[in-house]
Amino acid sequence: MLAALLLLVWAAPGFAAYSGLTLIPTADVLGPGEVCVDYYFDGSFPVGSGVGYALFCTQYGVGNRLEMGVDFDLTEDGDPGALFNAKLMLRPVDSGLGLVLGVHNIAERTPSTTYLVATKPVTEKLRLHAGAQRTPEDETQGIAGLDYYFEGRLGFYGEYTAGDENSSMLSAYYQLTDRWGIIFGWARPNDSEADDWWAVDIGCVWPSE
Numbered sequence: 001m002l003a004a005l006l007l008l009v010w011a012a013p014g015f016a017a018y019s020g021l022t023l024i025p026t027a028d029v030l031g032p033g034e035v036c037v038d039y040y041f042d043g044s045f046p047v048g049s050g051v052g053y054a055l056f057c058t059q060y061g062v063g064n065r066l067e068m069g070v071d072f073d074l075t076e077d078g079d080p081g082a083l084f085n086a087k088l089m090l091r092p093v094d095s096g097l098g099l100v101l102g103v104h105n106i107a108e109r110t111p112s113t114t115y116l117v118a119t120k121p122v123t124e125k126l127r128l129h130a131g132a133q134r135t136p137e138d139e140t141q142g143i144a145g146l147d148y149y150f151e152g153r154l155g156f157y158g159e160y161t162a163g164d165e166n167s168s169m170l171s172a173y174y175q176l177t178d179r180w181g182i183i184f185g186w187a188r189p190n191d192s193e194a195d196d197w198w199a200v201d202i203g204c205v206w207p208s209e
Contacts, residue, residue, distance in 0.1 A: 021157040022171040022185040024143045027098030027119035030061030038203020065089040111136030164191045179204040
């Protein structure tokens with residue numbers, strides 16, 4: 001999961017298409033009537049050895065404080081059903097400290113995950129993110145990250161989710177056009193015995209101001 005601002009918000013999916021970094025959600029939401037569509041896929045190194053997980057994501061801004069979306073698992077032998085998600089803004093980022101409450105992976109056969117995340121702008125280019133998610137196994141896991149945007153079209157993400165099944169990730173973002181962007185990520189699993197993996201997300205937001 002780019003959200004409404006493209007260079008400031010990219011709705012790249014963290015295995016769900018909430019607005020956020022490559023993996024974790026942030027306190028950003030799409031604006032009223034804005035739509036985000038993106039395709040996420042990942043795999044093991046070396047690159048080219050095959051795709052491990054693929055997800056087609058759609059997201060829609062409902063009013064000024066709510067975004068909702070539907071994700072489709074395109075992984076080979078994956079569950080073909082739809083996954084729903086929603087995020088409610090409790091406090092806007094431009095107030096100096098954004099706060100959202102959200103849920104993702106809502107489906108008949110898939111237990112959902114809820115989360116609470118705050119976003120703090122530090123400078124015009126740097127923002128920090130922190131929060132927690134409640135998993136279907138009733139575990140509370142911390143999440144944290146940052147995004148930094150250079151002059152021009154290039155950005156950088158760093159993020160972490162607690163739990164042996166999760167990972168840390170470093171990502172580079174490049175804005176291709178006013179509406180299209182792409183993310184390349186490298187993940188290091190928290191489980192020291194697990195292999196590193198890569199991720200790519202490409203998508204667009206419209207209408208784009």
